[in-house]
Amino acid sequence: MEILQQSLAELKKQVNRRTQQATHPEVEASVAAILADVQANGDAALRQYSEKFDGVTLTDLQVPQAEIDAAYNNCAPELLAALKLAQRNITSFHKKEISYGFIDNERAGVIRGQKVTPLAAVGLYVPGGTAAYPSTILMSAIPAKLAGVKKIVMVTPPQKEGINPAVLTAAKLVGIDAIYQIGGAQAIAALAYGTETIPQVDKIMGPGNIFVATAKKQVFGTVSIDMIAGPSEIGIIADENAAPAQVAADLLSQAEHDKLARPMLVTTSLTLAQAVNVELEKQLATLPRQEIARASVDNQGFIAIVADLDDAFTLMNAIAPEHLEVQVAEPMTYLAQIENAGSVFLGSTASEPLGDYVAGPNHILPTSGTARFFSPLGVYDFVKRTQFIQYTNAALQPEASAITTLARTEGLEGHARAIEARFPNQPCGYKSRG
Ligand SMILES: NC(=O)c1ccc[n+]([C@@H]2O[C@H](COP(=O)([O-])OP(=O)(O)OC[C@H]3O[C@@H](n4cnc5c(N)ncnc54)[C@H](O)[C@@H]3O)[C@@H](O)[C@H]2O)c1
Ligand SMILES: N[C@H](CO)Cc1c[nH]c[nH+]1
Ligand SMILES: [Zn+2]
Structure with missing residues (x-):
């Protein structure tokens, strides 16, 4: 070197x-074209790109359950044992990331809190262009399961001889709901927009090559993504x-x-x-x-x-x-x-x-300098937080003038009146003290 x-x-x-993080205009442009094509033409575009980039003519976009079961049942015992060891260690580490939110009652009459809700549907990208990555399935699906995600689908590039049995075995071991044999930017597009066969998800997770990483960046906003893991x-x-x-x-x-x-x-x-x-x-x-x-x-x-x-x-x-x-x-x-x-x-x-x-610890990690602001994939990536507030009138009363003052400072009279409406029996609504 x-x-x-x-x-x-x-x-x-x-x-x-x-x-x-460098920009690659030619990659950006070809990925943008692929995304637009899949959005417009759905499964037909997916089949075309699989021919073009993977050299595979697809019959089924979804891997049949019988193929997954056969792979699992025929898995070599030492491979299954290795996957299970990894599964145990990944699970014990990621359990420590589970967060249950909080509720506080520090002031009389005031309840504030944050509740944690699992994402409804996530899509896991499992790379497969030049190598097979059963370990990556464990790294993304285990935190998803611990978070309580109900629907976990997986995409991975098609292979001429069928999806690698070790990949199918790992997917069954961790309870993936559906496996679609599609890779690259076209797979990211399918998960972001949905097609006739592939469901739209809320968030796309997982690593991939430059086409996958660029596609994830481009669909961000339509769906969420975990990070740039190139x-x-x-x-x-x-x-x-x-x-x-x-x-x-x-x-x-x-x-x-x-x-x-x-x-x-x-x-x-x-x-x-x-x-x-x-x-x-x-x-x-x-x-x-x-x-x-x-x-x-x-x-x-x-x-x-x-x-x-x-x-x-x-x-x-x-x-x-x-x-x-x-x-x-x-x-x-x-x-x-x-x-x-x-x-x-x-x-x-x-x-x-x-x-x-x-x-x-997780092996899905930020690249290209993005560890400055991204973290490793974890249970926290598969949940969202919702906060909540409850006040009694007695608790609101001493804070009401702060709200009406701030609202009127911002020129938002409607905000001030909404608070004053909570004190209808006071002449002219709520009046600040002093
Ligand atoms: N950062 C992480 O956490 C992490 C973890 C595991 C793997 N990785 C990375 O994942 C990557 C895996 O790469 P891979 O290539 O083996 O598999 P991949 O699944 O990421 O990419 C394969 C797909 O790339 C697409 N593609 C290939 N050439 C193309 C072209 N010219 N135009 C448009 N699309 C094209 C094809 O659709 C193909 O299906 C590696 O870069 C590896 O370092 C990263
Ligand atoms: N080192 C990769 C992340 O950059 C993850 C991986 C999976 N299998 C082997 N290695
Ligand atoms: Zn590696």
Whole structure:
């Protein structure tokens, strides 16, 4: 990977250009055309795009239940056991995110509160262009179920040989209501607008490539979305004691997701940087998804050399990576310095794939610098809050003049009179004291 050795200020500019939400006008335009086509032509457009982008002629848009049951029943025991282990750990972590709202009665005669309601219908995007992602089904459906969402549908790109049985097994394990074999921007359009076969949902969740991430951005407003979870990223902060082979392996674990995936190393040691580059070459030579990973390493990846660990954390906060590994001594002591990152892996044992599969925290995470303001997918994404107020007349009386004063200051006489109407027996309605 390219080694960058400049001042911190110059490094910040460089990495900002490379890592922050960029616009891709040609992708934006082709996604907009796909969305409009699906909105106008429904299922027929979905079938056309599946031919064009996935090379699949679809008969059923919805995966038949018999196919899902067969996949589950024939699943290898070790795969089912692995999925169940992941399911247990993801469930125990996400249970802690459940919120029940609140009700307060701090002042006599006043009740205020917030109630939490699950979304009625959500659509989960499960990527499937170059790899199958049963783990992503667990990561999105488990928090949805814990939140109490009643209708959970899933979309995933069609495959010539049928949807991967591991994907179908995971979907059955977590209780997905319907699976539609459709991917890319066209799948996002279907969930946003509805078609003859696919129901419109309230919110679309899940990661995907640049077409999926762009489509989610464009339908936002018609439906809600969780975040921008695009091509994967890994940022590693390492000092001179980190093991080059482990650092390189972890960088490649994310590089193999997508040609646009971003592997990034920030280190205080030029010696480590050079050793990692040697290791990357060695390991790439035998990696099955070598073509994808090489494009990512060569075109998106970089190694930044910094003066000390304080600079390393400053630079990483500017990048706001999806995943951040901290491979230095006493990693926990740096947690307070980390402001922008989707998921943090502390210490050399906490290799990123641990979080992808079994640790329990979510692996659907913000990318392209959006960890500055987005959080990991969680139970909170599948609910909405409604607040409520109840007052007695006696409780309103001492606050009424504040309301009428503020209303009249805003030139909203109707607001003031609505309050005064609560005190009809006082001459000329409510009169403020003094
Ligand atoms: N950020 C996260 O939380 C997270 C988690 C898991 C995976 N990911 C990312 O998900 C992505 C998965 O990507 P993928 O490609 O394997 O699967 P995908 O399902 O996201 O995309 C495949 C679809 O892209 C569409 N497509 C492909 N080329 C197109 C073109 N030229 N024009 C219009 N549409 C086109 C096709 O419709 C195809 O079905 C990777 O980028 C991976 O890094 C991110
Ligand atoms: N690392 C991905 C998120 O960027 C998630 C994933 C799923 N399977 C393997 N990895
Ligand atoms: Zn991964």
